[in-house]
Amino acid sequence: MGLLVDGKWTDKWYDTKSTGGKFVRSQAQFRNWITPDGRAGASGVGGFTPDSGRYHLYVSYACPWAHRTLIFRALKGLEAHISVSAVHPDMLTEGWTFERDEDGATGDTLYGLPFAHSLYTKADPAYSGRVTVPVLWDKERETIVSNESSEIIRMFNSAFDGLTGNHLDFWPEAERAEIEEVNQRIYDTxxxxxxxxxFATTQAAYDAAVYPLFDTLEWLEARLSNQRYLMGDHITEADWRLFTTLIRFDPVYHLHFKCNRKRLVDYPNLWAYTRELYQVPGVAETVNMPHIVGHYHRSHASINPHAIVPINPILDYDAPHGREPL
Ligand SMILES: N[C@@H](CCC(=O)N[C@@H](CS)C(=O)NCC(=O)O)C(=O)O
Structure with missing residues (x-):
């Protein structure tokens, strides 16, 4: 685990000393947009047109943020148009690597680079900052279009519709304000x-995060007791953004991140909702539990110094969800 400083890799854990033990996530720095006509989007520069075969997605199957982009790629019919490389689940002294000695770790299928940080310095030799996945890469300009998952899923939601003919809309115009509100609370808590x-390193920082987390889970449990999805009767991006955290909850966050007031399975509505989303055609293939469980337990030495991977409960994500009447 580390970061790039002026293009040089430095092995360093998150700095929580300067923030009173709090983990503060840094902002993604590559923020261009693929748009239907190649015009610049909400940020960054223009010229990224939605061409088949032009873009490559670098992901970790372990990562909930990268997972969103894999789900949108599958549901929006982009698998034939956007290729993928998956990093090795273990994120150690060199950060994410393209080692291949684990099922599902593909290596860098584009350039054969050794590390994700090599990709960042290929895009910007003087880059300073964290080296995160997902990365949406442009093979034509040989640069990073975006490393912000919330924006990559919005590009996937509509920019390629002319190419794929897939008009499923997970970010309907009329609901954007409400989606934003729900997203905000779910993102933060x-x-x-x-x-x-x-990642908290003081009791106060942990307390400040864990109580609001369970308050929101209670709120979601109630919301999902009388409506099928977060926005009502249809799935939106808000559901997919929540799903990638819920699917990791009992296998990882409950124990490893000390989010243990309750388990996901203790919330009947949230648990059935998670199963329903898992069962949407194309989604199960994006869930790689060995990468998820292995990554967290082997990559965070300050939390789990002996890197022992727990046995975990056996959960049946394929069990009937029973949410049809809602
Ligand atoms: N804002 C980014 C966050 C992505 C992110 O933090 N990814 C994690 C993996 S789950 C990562 O690569 N962390 C490496 C690091 O922080 O050094 C997004 O949503 O795309």
């Missing part, structure tokens, strides 16, 4: 909340 709990 659940998606990032589990990390803030797990």
């Amino acid at each position: 659940v998606n990032n909340g589990v990390y803030k709990s797990g």
